[in-house]
Amino acid sequence: MQKAYKNLDFINSKDARTLRILSEYLEPQSRFRHYNITDTVVFFGSARALPGDVANANLEAAEETGEAKKIEKARSQVDLARYYDDARQLARMMTEWSKELESPEKRFIVCSGGGPGIMEAANRGASEAAGLSIGLGITLPMETTNNEYITRELGFVFHYFFMRKFWFVYLAKALVVFPGGFGTMDELFELLTLVQTEKIGKRMPIVLYGKQFWDDVLNLDALVRWGTISEEDLDLFHIAATPQGAFEYLKTELTRMHLDAPVEDSAP
Numbered sequence: 001m002q003k004a005y006k007n008l009d010f011i012n013s014k015d016a017r018t019l020r021i022l023s024e025y026l027e028p029q030s031r032f033r034h035y036n037i038t039d040t041v042v043f044f045g046s047a048r049a050l051p052g053d054v055a056n057a058n059l060e061a062a063e064e065t066g067e068a069k070k071i072e073k074a075r076s077q078v079d080l081a082r083y084y085d086d087a088r089q090l091a092r093m094m095t096e097w098s099k100e101l102e103s104p105e106k107r108f109i110v111c112s113g114g115g116p117g118i119m120e121a122a123n124r125g126a127s128e129a130a131g132l133s134i135g136l137g138i139t140l141p142m143e144t145t146n147n148e149y150i151t152r153e154l155g156f157v158f159h160y161f162f163m164r165k166f167w168f169v170y171l172a173k174a175l176v177v178f179p180g181g182f183g184t185m186d187e188l189f190e191l192l193t194l195v196q197t198e199k200i201g202k203r204m205p206i207v208l209y210g211k212q213f214w215d216d217v218l219n220l221d222a223l224v225r226w227g228t229i230s231e232e233d234l235d236l237f238h239i240a241a242t243p244q245g246a247f248e249y250l251k252t253e254l255t256r257m258h259l260d261a262p263v264e265d266s267a268p
Contacts, residue, residue, distance in 0.1 A: 024163035028156055032171065035154065039258070040111040040134060040171045041094055041250065043087060044187050045118025045178030045209075046080065051088075055081035083178045083210055084121045089243040090176065090209075091125030091133070097251060099131055106259060108173060109134055113164075114146040114155060118178045123149035136164050165190065173258055174250050175206045179213040195236055196229075205253035206237040207246050214239060 010016055032038075050058070055077040062074035091110045098108040110126040112119035114137030126133035127149040135150035138158045146155045158164040169191065177188045188208075194200045208214045223229045240246035 021160060021163060024158055024160055025166070028167055031153065031156075035132070036105070037107070037109055037132075037134070037154075038105060038171065039108055039173040041108045041174045041176065041254075042111045042168055042172045043091060043118060043122035043176050043178065044113065044180060044184050045083065045087060045121075046180040046184060047113075047115045047117040047119065048077075048181075049080045049084040049087075049117040049121065049179075050077055051121075052078075052081045052085045055084075080179065083213075084118060086209065086243050087118045087121035087176075087178050088125040088128075090246050091122040092129045093125075093243060093247045094250065095126040095129035095131035095133075097247070099129070101259070103259070107132075108254060111136065111168070111171070112150075113137065113168075113183075114150060114157075116147055118180065120147040120149060123147055127151075136167055138164050169194065169200065172204060173202070174204060174254055176209055176246065176250070177207065178209045179217075192233075192236055196233055203257040205250060205257070207249060208237050208239045209241075209246055211239050211241045 004010060011019065055074070059071070059074040059078050062070040065071075094108060095110055098106075101107065109132050110122050111134040112122040114123075114135030119135070123133045123135055124147075132151045132154060133149065134154045134156075135146040136156050136158065137146040138161065146157065156164075156167075158167075165187070168187070175191055177184060191200075191204075191206065195204060195206070220229070220234060224231050224234065238249055240249060
């Protein structure tokens with residue numbers, strides 16, 4: 001005879017889906033409580049971004065082949081690599097600052113999606129500052145998870161996107177969005193929608209990092225002209241162009257919203 005919760009055929013079945021969903025809420029909650037993690041700074045961005053030295057080496061190798069398509073791809077990797085390096089620097093700066101805070105409850109732990117690219121850069125920067133960092137990974141067919149820089153006890157692997165998104169949002173006190181693809185856009189616009197509709201009760205600074213990129217791929221002013229958003233909705237986020245600029249903005253806003261203000265309950 002076998003107990004139901006040890007029956008893997010049942011646990012992995014359609015009938016037990018509710019249990020699997022619930023486990024992706026309760027198990028992370030248990031670990032976060034154990035490590036007294038109540039606030040995070042979330043980094044979103046492309047999984048395809050490479051470190052600058054790697055991208056430059058790839059470009060040199062491509063140029064030796066003389067193949068135009070390889071060279072063009074390698075050059076685009078070099079352009080994107082700047083954001084990997086900037087994310088790494090910003091995460092290190094945020095972690096160094098948070099470690100200096102007097103309150104043990106306000107640590108603003110760096111949190112990423114756990115994978116490569118910008119996510120790896122964020123965890124790497126926090127690791128270089130000898131700080132904790134979280135990786136909320138997910139099983140995907142074409143992406144490895146998790147990167148090596150995540151604090152071992154704080155690396156998670158989700159099956160359900162919506163549960164992963166819940167943990168991104170629930171503990172977040174700030175969001176930094178680097179250049180990325182469909183997944184990054186999905187995460188950005190969901191967060192903007194939650195803030196706009198006040199489904200998130202807490203105040204949360206949102207930084208779009210990389211003015212050139214965001215000016216190129218988003219034209220939110222057009223939404224204002226068409227009347228599908230209000231002009232004040234453009235104030236929901238701040239655009240930053242340098243790690244120092246992003247850091248100063250986040251430091252100022254986090255201090256104003258959370259260090260010098262009463263504790264807020266983010267629950268619905």
